[in-house]
Amino acid sequence: MHRLPVLEMLVRYGQRFPEEEVVVRRIRRLVEDAPDCFDRSCLPGHITGSAWVLSHDRGRCLLLHHGRLARWLQPGGHADGSGDIVAVARREVEEETGLTHLELIQEGSQIVPLDVDVHRIPARYDADGKLLEPEHEHHDLRFLFVADREQMLKISSESNDLRWFSRDEVGRVTDEPSVLRMLHKAGPFG
Numbered sequence: 001m002h003r004l005p006v007l008e009m010l011v012r013y014g015q016r017f018p019e020e021e022v023v024v025r026r027i028r029r030l031v032e033d034a035p036d037c038f039d040r041s042c043l044p045g046h047i048t049g050s051a052w053v054l055s056h057d058r059g060r061c062l063l064l065h066h067g068r069l070a071r072w073l074q075p076g077g078h079a080d081g082s083g084d085i086v087a088v089a090r091r092e093v094e095e096e097t098g099l100t101h102l103e104l105i106q107e108g109s110q111i112v113p114l115d116v117d118v119h120r121i122p123a124r125y126d127a128d129g130k131l132l133e134p135e136h137e138h139h140d141l142r143f144l145f146v147a148d149r150e151q152m153l154k155i156s157s158e159s160n161d162l163r164w165f166s167r168d169e170v171g172r173v174t175d176e177p178s179v180l181r182m183l184h185k186a187g188p189f190g
Contacts, residue, residue: 002038002083003031006047009085009141012112026118027139037139038079045118045137049088050076052114052142052182053099056149059188060164063173064096067158068124072174074182076140086111089143097162098154105144105186114186115142117178140178144186 007028014024027047036042052074053062063072075096079088086104094100106112117140124133155162165173167188174180 003035006031006083006085006141009111009113010116012110013116016112020116023116023118027116027141030139038081038083040078040080043134043136045139047079047085048076048138048140049079049085049092050074050140050142051089051093051102051145052186053093053097053102054144054146054186054188055164056147058146060166061170061183061186061188062097062099062147062153062162062164063170063179064155064159065161067160070160071176072170073176073179074142076142085141086143089141090145093145096156096159099147099151101148101151102145103148105146111143113141114144115178115182116140117142117181119178142182 010024010028010031014021030045031037031047034042037047040046054060062075064075065071066073075093076089077092079085082088090102093102104111118137119140121136121138123131123135126132153162167183170179170183
């Protein structure tokens with residue numbers, strides 16, 4: 001079953017963060033009940049993958065200013081049918097930031113997400129008011145990466161801006177609870 005690795009990750013995450021049981025249970029239910037949970041056509045929600053990226057010295061984190069949502073967020077996006085959510089998160093970092101040399105940070109041999117989150121994505125309409133995409137949920141698994149030094153950032157067409165932030169700077173550009181939760185869990189702490 002291609003969903004089994006995600007279910008196993010969610011079990012490990014739930015053991016590490018028992019206070020987040022409600023959101024873990026909600027994502028598990030989606031994965032267990034929807035064989036197409038990795039496809040963006042799966043509604044009312046689907047699995048996505050994101051990355052919290054720290055600089056090589058772990059002194060800064062990388063955020064992008066999302067073009068459509070107009071908020072500072074971590075890189076991430078749709079699984080597009082892939083059950084390898086770590087690879088999805090890595091791919092999204094590469095596409096949205098230009099960074100290609102990334103180290104996945106994990107404790108031990110088994111992968112545990114840094115964070116999980118379920119959030120609403122607003123409906124999208126074309127210029128004539130025709131519905132392009134209904135409102136839906138992203139059931140997001142987030143992973144911690146550290147970028148190798150001396151890589152050039154390359155902003156994607158999906159973003160307005162892309163830059164490295166110190167811990168204090170993150171708090172000045174966003175009050176997004178899930179971003180602040182990842183900041184708390186992974187830093188940067190300097």
